[in-house]
Amino acid sequence: MKKEVLIEFGIRVKELRIERNLSQEQLAEKSGLHRTYIGMIERAEKNITLVNIQKIANAFDLSIKKLFND
Amino acid sequence: MKKEVLIEFGIRVKELRIERNLSQEQLAEKSGLHRTYIGMIERAEKNITLVNIQKIANAFDLSIKKLFND
Numbered sequence: 001m002k003k004e005v006l007i008e009f010g011i012r013v014k015e016l017r018i019e020r021n022l023s024q025e026q027l028a029e030k031s032g033l034h035r036t037y038i039g040m041i042e043r044a045e046k047n048i049t050l051v052n053i054q055k056i057a058n059a060f061d062l063s064i065k066k067l068f069n070d
Numbered sequence: 071m072k073k074e075v076l077i078e079f080g081i082r083v084k085e086l087r088i089e090r091n092l093s094q095e096q097l098a099e100k101s102g103l104h105r106t107y108i109g110m111i112e113r114a115e116k117n118i119t120l121v122n123i124q125k126i127a128n129a130f131d132l133s134i135k136k137l138f139n140d
Binding site: 003005006009047048049050051053054063064065068069070 | 073075076079117118119120121123124133134135138139140
């Protein structure tokens with residue numbers, strides 16, 4: 001059973017990526033992560049670590065705080 | 071070399087725990103995590119995952135957003 005927090009995070013990453021007209025490939029390149037990893041994050045198939053959350057936040061030029069809804 | 075984001079998160083968790091007069095043991099019990107794991111998080115020795123970040127946020131009765139500074 002996929003964890004709610006991972007589903008919400010995946011939706012948020014996809015939302016931010018599309019807002020910025022980035023492909024998964026481009027977000028992967030900007031964040032220094034692998035394209036398949038980005039896909040897995042968006043599908044909530046990976047329990048992402050804090051260091052990688054920071055890399056994704058940096059790629060979007062956002063604080064980690066801004067990656068999460070209230 | 072310890073990652074800056076892990077050091078900041080560890081400091082934040084310890085700060086919130088002490089504010090609430092909780093021991094590591096008590097925070098571990100409330101979050102469903104192991105006491106030694108809480109210690110390692112506070113010392114930035116663990117690259118915590120999002121699911122465990124959620125457990126710690128729940129233990130403090132905070133949203134994940136509130137665990138991070140701007």
